[in-house]
Amino acid sequence: MSIASLTDAELAAHLAQAAGRILLEVRTSGVFEGKALGKAGDETANAFLCNALRSARPEDGLLSEEEKDNAARLDQSRVWIVDPVDGTREYGEQREDWAVHVGLAIDGAATTGAVALPGLDGGIVLHTDAVTPLTKSPAKPRFLVSRTRPAKEAVAVSEAMGGELVGMGSAGAKAMAVVRGEAEIYLHSGGQYEWDSCAPVAVAHAHGLHCSRIDGSPIRYNQTDTYLPDLLICRPEYAEEVLALVAGL
The missing domain is CATH 3.30.540.10 (Fructose-1,6-Bisphosphatase, subunit A, domain 1)
Known part of the structure; x- marks a missing residue:
C-alpha cells in the first residue's frame, strides 16, 4: 500500500x-x-x-x-x-x-x-484516530512545566490550586503526558511556534482535553506569524478554574 x-x-x-x-x-x-x-x-x-x-x-x-x-x-x-x-x-x-x-x-x-x-x-x-478514555483525575492536580524555566503563570496557578509541579522536556512530551494521565494541566506562557503545538493540540483535543490560549481564545494555525506565545492543554474539569486564575494574575 x-x-x-x-x-x-x-x-x-x-x-x-x-x-x-x-x-x-x-x-x-x-x-x-x-x-x-x-x-x-x-x-x-x-x-x-x-x-x-x-x-x-x-x-x-x-x-x-x-x-x-x-x-x-x-x-x-x-x-x-x-x-x-x-x-x-x-x-x-x-x-x-x-x-x-x-x-x-x-x-x-x-x-x-x-x-x-x-x-x-x-x-x-x-x-487522532486512536482515542483512549481519560483516567480518573487525582485530588492534587499536576502541572507540567519546563525543567529549567517554569512559566510564572503555571507556578502561580499551581500554588493557588494546591497543585504539584512536574518538570519535563519537550512540549509534545508534556502534552502527551496529560493525554496519558501522567498529569492534568499543561499551562505554558514562555513562547512557542506553531510546530510546537499543532500535532499535540490535535491529539489532545481528540482525546477530550481542553485546548486554548491562556486567555481562553482558540489556537489558530497557518498564520503569517508562526509565533504562539502561550498554550493551555488540560483536563476539561480544570479549564474554567485555570483560565479564571490566569485572568486574575
Whole structure:
C-alpha cells in the first residue's frame, strides 16, 4: 500500500513513527554527540518527513521548523505542520522526553495529527484516530512545566490550586503526558511556534482535553506569524478554574 492511500491520521502516525525510528538510529550510531547529535537528528528527520509529505500530499501546504517558510501555504486550506525533533536538547542529551510532531491544520484549526515518543521504552505514537478514555483525575492536580524555566503563570496557578509541579522536556512530551494521565494541566506562557503545538493540540483535543490560549481564545494555525506565545492543554474539569486564575494574575 502506498502512503498516498493512507488517511490523514494514518499518514501522520506512520510518518511520526518512522521518523522516530530514524532518530533512534542516528542517536545509537555513535557518530554524533550533544549539540551535533541534535543537529543531525533535526536534519535527517526533517528531510524524511518533508519529502514523504510532499510525495503523499502534493497539493497540501507544509510548514516545518527546519525548513525555510514558504508563504504560499497561507493561500492553502490544508497545511501540514511538523516538528522533526521537538525537544532537540533532550534528544541530544539521550533523554526520553522528546517527540516527533506531524500535524495537519485545516482552515487554521489543528484537526489531525500524531505525536511519537520514540525515547520511551518500546516507543509510543499517539494520534487522532486512536482515542483512549481519560483516567480518573487525582485530588492534587499536576502541572507540567519546563525543567529549567517554569512559566510564572503555571507556578502561580499551581500554588493557588494546591497543585504539584512536574518538570519535563519537550512540549509534545508534556502534552502527551496529560493525554496519558501522567498529569492534568499543561499551562505554558514562555513562547512557542506553531510546530510546537499543532500535532499535540490535535491529539489532545481528540482525546477530550481542553485546548486554548491562556486567555481562553482558540489556537489558530497557518498564520503569517508562526509565533504562539502561550498554550493551555488540560483536563476539561480544570479549564474554567485555570483560565479564571490566569485572568486574575
